[in-house]
Amino acid sequence: MTDFDYQQLDDIIHSRIRLAVMAVLVGVERAEFTFLRDQVRATDGNLGTHLKKLEDAGYVSTHKHFVDRKPVTDYALTKRGRQAFSVYLKRLEELLPPRT
């Protein structure tokens, strides 16, 4: 296992659940909370906390609406979030050992 400099990576994204959320949202236009929860295999409370962090950083936007009188929250990646994810991936790739 290769240790690398964490300072170069975005702290907001560099957490297993937040990274998974970003990876899911980058491939879709929007996703419901329950879909994200099932995809990243997290509990409601845990995911909610991580989503709040991403929202506070301006990486995800939310849209609340009702379906059959039940409240549903949709999440989508913002332009800023997309850019941050792209930079994160670039940094990660730069940290890979050079191919021989």
Place this chain on the structure above:
Amino acid sequence: MRSDPQQDLAYIRQVMEQTRRFTVISGSYMIVWGVLISAGLGFDLWELHTAARIPDGDIWLGLIVAGWLLTFWLQRREARYEPVASYASRLIGQIWLACGVAMTVAFTVGAMTGAVPGSSDGGLMALFVGIGVFMTGVLTGMAWFRNLALGWLAASIAMFVWHGQAAMWISMGLLLGCFVVPGVILNLQAKALRKTQP
């Protein structure tokens, strides 16, 4: 978190791949249009075999308007219930919208002005539907669905060669067997996918 960038990237790829697979394609539109157009063809065939003389232009206009109204209603209804909106689903929707508009223009304006002769209706319809089926199959990675396009293409050739009543029977059979039935299968698959998503 993990301290290996290779593992991180592999994890991101895995999550993205999992999400990409979750492209829910609704078969409801196929069922609606397949049934409506088959009904119109059935009416025309019935008229040809009986002495009934009902203006079929009005019937077809009614069926097409009903098809679009149901399409818009389904689109609004299903968008509310989808747990995720993927880019592939949106692209597929746009492809079918383009095919539908093209067919509507060809078979209404084209037919009324005489620019599109009635004898080519079946062949043209099969070509447009074949394009939609092929693109849907490619974008969703469903080989069985993509291969249905071959059937539509072959039928299109057959209907350009044998137009008239034969083409109407072929169109009806195709719409029911290669459009309505796959639509039902897609709906069943979507239902199962929603239940078994990880």
